[in-house]
Amino acid sequence: MRKNNVVSNTSxxxxxxxxxxxxxxxxAQAAGPDKTLAMDCYxxxxxxxxxxxxxxxxxxTGNQFWxxxxxxxxxxxAAAVNSKYSSAVTALCNGFIAAxxxxxxxxxxxxxxxxxxxxxxxxxxxxxxxxxxxxxxKVWARAYDTNVISGLWWTTAKTSKNACVxxxxxxxxxxxxxxxxxxxxxxxxxxxxxxxxxxxxxIADHINSDGTVGWAEFTYNQGTLIGAGVLLGHRAEAKMAxxxxxxxxxxxxxxxxxxxxxxDAAGFKGVFARWAGKYAAGDTTFNAWxxxxxxxxxxxxxxxxxxxxxxxxxxxxxxxxxxxxxxxxSMIVNAP
Numbered sequence: 001m002r003k004n005n006v007v008s009n010t011s012x013x014x015x016x017x018x019x020x021x022x023x024x025x026x027x028a029q030a031a032g033p034d035k036t037l038a039m040d041c042y043x044x045x046x047x048x049x050x051x052x053x054x055x056x057x058x059x060x061t062g063n064q065f066w067x068x069x070x071x072x073x074x075x076x077x078a079a080a081v082n083s084k085y086s087s088a089v090t091a092l093c094n095g096f097i098a099a100x101x102x103x104x105x106x107x108x109x110x111x112x113x114x115x116x117x118x119x120x121x122x123x124x125x126x127x128x129x130x131x132x133x134x135x136x137x138k139v140w141a142r143a144y145d146t147n148v149i150s151g152l153w154w155t156t157a158k159t160s161k162n163a164c165v166x167x168x169x170x171x172x173x174x175x176x177x178x179x180x181x182x183x184x185x186x187x188x189x190x191x192x193x194x195x196x197x198x199x200x201x202x203i204a205d206h207i208n209s210d211g212t213v214g215w216a217e218f219t220y221n222q223g224t225l226i227g228a229g230v231l232l233g234h235r236a237e238a239k240m241a242x243x244x245x246x247x248x249x250x251x252x253x254x255x256x257x258x259x260x261x262x263x264d265a266a267g268f269k270g271v272f273a274r275w276a277g278k279y280a281a282g283d284t285t286f287n288a289w290x291x292x293x294x295x296x297x298x299x300x301x302x303x304x305x306x307x308x309x310x311x312x313x314x315x316x317x318x319x320x321x322x323x324x325x326x327x328x329x330s331m332i333v334n335a336p
Contacts, residue, residue, distance in 0.1 A: 024305025032291075033298035038332040039078040039085065041305025046322035047088065051095025053322050055262070057306065065104075066112040067323045068096055070267060072119040074326050077274060077333045086124075093120060093128050102131045103138075108156045110143045111165035114172045121175035133176045139169070140181060149195065149207055150188025160214075162206040166190060167224025174231045186232055190225055201225065201241040202248070218258060219249050220271035227275030230282075238279050242286050245272065253289060254296050255331075257310045260324060266309045267323045270330030277334030287336040294335035297328040307332070 024041045045057040053071045055061040063071065072092045079085040096116065104113045113135050120132040143152040143165070152169045154162040166189040173182035190196060195204040195213060203225045205216040222245045229238030249256055255272070259265025273290075280287055297307045302315040307328025315325075 024301065024303070032295045033332045035078070035081045035333050036084075038298065038305065038307075038329055039074075039081075041301070042074075042322075042325060042329040043088070045304055045306050045320075045325070051091040051098070053092075055323070056319050056321055057304070058319055062099070063322060065100065065107060066109070066115045067267060067326075068099070069112070069116040069119045070271065071322065071326055072096065073115075073122065073274065074270065074330050074333070076119065076122050077277075077330065081333060089123055090125065093123050093125065096120075097131075102134075104135050105138045105142075109154070110139045110152055110156070111154060111162065111168060113139050114165060114168040117172040118168060118175060121172065129176070132172070136172050136176045136178065140173075140178075144181075144184075146188070148209060148211055149192060151185060151192075152189075154206065158209065160206045160208045161189065163190075163195070163203045163218075163221035163224070164205075167203070167221060167228055170228035171224060171231060174228070179232075182228070182232060186228055186234070190228055191234075191237065196225075200244045200247075201237050202244050203241070217248060218265065218268050219245060219255060220268035222249070223268075223272030223275040226272075226279050230275065230278050235279070235282065239283065239285070242276060242279055245276075246286065246289055251312075253292055254311055255293055257312075260309055261321050262323060266321070267327050269309065270327035273327070273331040273334045277336070280336045284336070290331075290335045294332045297331050301328075 046053045048054060052062050055063050072089065075085055075089050075092055079089050104116055107113055117132040117136045120128040142156065149161055151161045151166045154160050154165050166185050170182045170185040170190060173185065190203065191198065195207050202217055203221045205214045205218060205221060207213045222241050226238045226241045229235060229241065255269050258268045276290055280290060297311045300311055300314050301307045302317045306315055306320055306325045308315045308320055309324045309327050311328065
């Protein structure tokens with residue numbers, strides 16, 4: 001999460017398939033969003049066609065480490081809907097390697113590395129998965145212990161153990177084949193009553209090295225709790241975490257604005273949407289709610305079909321950000 005290491009991108013934009021601006025524009029498709037169209041609009045706005053995402057729709061800069069990894073995941077989600085995006089997944093992983101190499105341990109934020117591990121493990125490419133395995137093992141070796149609470153430290157400074165590293169850690173562990181580590185994080189941190197309200201599966205943001213707990217609640221932390229629950233077979237707990245998100249992090253049923261622009265929180269809802277969609281594949285309980293969020297997001301698209309993080313206001317036709325707009329695209333692509 002956070003910070004520096006911005007990838008500069010001076011590549012010439014590769015020509016992409018022509019889009020119907022009418023189809024992207026507000027007022028068209030009254031029946032609701034089309035997943036492929038929404039992703040085409042997103043790619044037309046931000047993807048350079050050659051392995052990187054621009055930070056803005058004005059095509060000026062590249063993205064940061066963890067947001068880059070999460071936008072790879074968005075493309076993977078889209079590829080599961082339409083295989084035409086599969087080649088872009090490969091290109092994006094190669095673009096990430098060009099920017100950061102295959103050894104990510106120079107990044108002091110353990111969560112950043114784990115987000116990338118998830119993206120690479122999901123790619124369907126054995127070589128990319130091997131990079132995920134190697135980097136997961138490095139994070140586990142340096143970040144896991146039982147001090148304060150069983151779990152992974154957020155950074156190498158070891159000042160806090162956060163949901164944003166332990167949720168992705170459990171998912172990454174499962175995806176690289178280390179179910180023992182995944183189960184350790186599930187029981188030791190994610191469902192530990194010190195940081196999780198087990199009456200409703202609300203996960204706290206973090207626990208500090210002095211044992212104090214920060215109980216701030218975010219959609220992406222709920223999302224990775226849900227994702228870990230689904231992968232590890234704890235669907236009852238995942239269902240409660242879904243219900244908590246619906247109850248506590250929405251206004252009139254629509255997910256709240258957690259951040260805007262390039263703020264880390266601007267894309268949190270996209271992480272939730274991904275794992276909520278995985279949950280919904282096996283239980284239709286929340287389908288109407290998730291679809292309502294997708295429909296609302298699409299209704300607020302701009303003239304280019306881009307959707308920012310405020311799903312209660314029309315998206316600006318001016319400069320908008322790929323990370324912020326990834327949340328709406330993820331909601332549409334992943335909703336039932």
